Amino acid sequence: MEVVIVPGSKQIGKLAADAIEALLRRKPQAVLGLATGSSPLPIYDELAARHERDGLDFSQAHAFALDEYVGLERGHPESYREVIRREFTSRVNITPENVHxxxxxAADIPAACSSYEEAMHALGGVDLQILGVGTDGHIGFNEPGSSLASRTRIKSLIEQTRRDNARFFNSMAEVPHHVVTQGLGTIMEARHVMLVATGAQKAQAVRDFVEGPVSAICPASVLQFHPHATVLLDEAAASSLKLADFYRHTYDNKPGWQGL
Structure with a gap:
């Protein structure tokens, strides 16, 4: 796990976009894993700017979303299908049919989950997965206690997550109780995982999953087992890390050719 600490979200967006641009230039048909929430927005803004300014091409790429609420009607502004379209895919030239x-x-959610996994495998798997992390250490909607080997499935949200997400709805009562999410085992199959965390409210979760034990109580800690996981943090999110100075030194002195 590589931990990169930078001053703020603008630098995070640039670093992550550099990695995604390099991937697309060497593999135009790359498969991207897309997350929602506030953490990835600087990445999407930077990628959209590069598409408009430099012609960064997404026309052959595919994308798979991490998760979706259960029970929201199609077209609901807070469905993750709509959020991803609004915040990213409508701003670049990715083919709409290539966004999954x-x-x-679905009437049969377990069957839909199996089909989703099959679609990922049919395209060779995810090349680069963008992640955020919840204040309780969840990634995707794999809440504390999730199996570290879990696959795409339906999950119940804990009340903390519903409270965290209530700001996107008119009231807490409107926040769904269930979601469909890629599992931790599914996420771990991505060839490169890039997790973004910003703000002091994420500092405890960052310390737990980066420097704590691997445990289902902190789902993001499973990334300690990933062969190519990059954690991009601002100073506030990194403020509780014991080895923060070591992470800074390592990144400042890494070979330029290595990339993220």
């Missing part, structure tokens, strides 16, 4: 989302309105 879990189906939270």
């Amino acid at each position: 989302n879990p189906d939270g309105s």
Whole structure:
């Protein structure tokens, strides 16, 4: 796990976009894993700017969303299908049919989850997965206690997560209780995982998953087992790390050719 600490979200967006641009230039048909929430927004803004300014091409790429609410009607502004379209895919030239989302309105959700996994495998798996992390250490919607080997499935949200997400709805009562999410085992199959965390409210979760034990109580800690995991942090999110100075020194002195 590589931990990179930078002053703020603008630098995070640039670093992450550098990695994604390099991937697309060597593999135009790359498969991207897309997260929602506030953490990835600087990445999406930077990628959209590079597409508009430099012609960064997404036309052959595919994308898979991490998760989706269960029970929201199609077109609901807070469905993750709509959020990803609004915040990213509508701003670049990715083919709409190449953007894949879990189906939270399927009549047979277990079958839809299996189909989602099959679609990923049919395209060779995810090349680069963007992640955020919850204040309780969840990634995707794999809440504390999730199996470290879990696959795409339906999950119940804990109340803390519903409270965290209530700001996107008119009231807490509107926040769904269930989601479809890629599992931790699914996420771990991505060839490169890039997790973004910003703000002091994420500092405890960052310390737990980077420097704590691997445990289902902190789902993101499973990334300690990933062969190519990059953690991009601002100073506030890194403020509780014991080895922060070591991470800074390592990144400042890494070979330029190595990339993220």
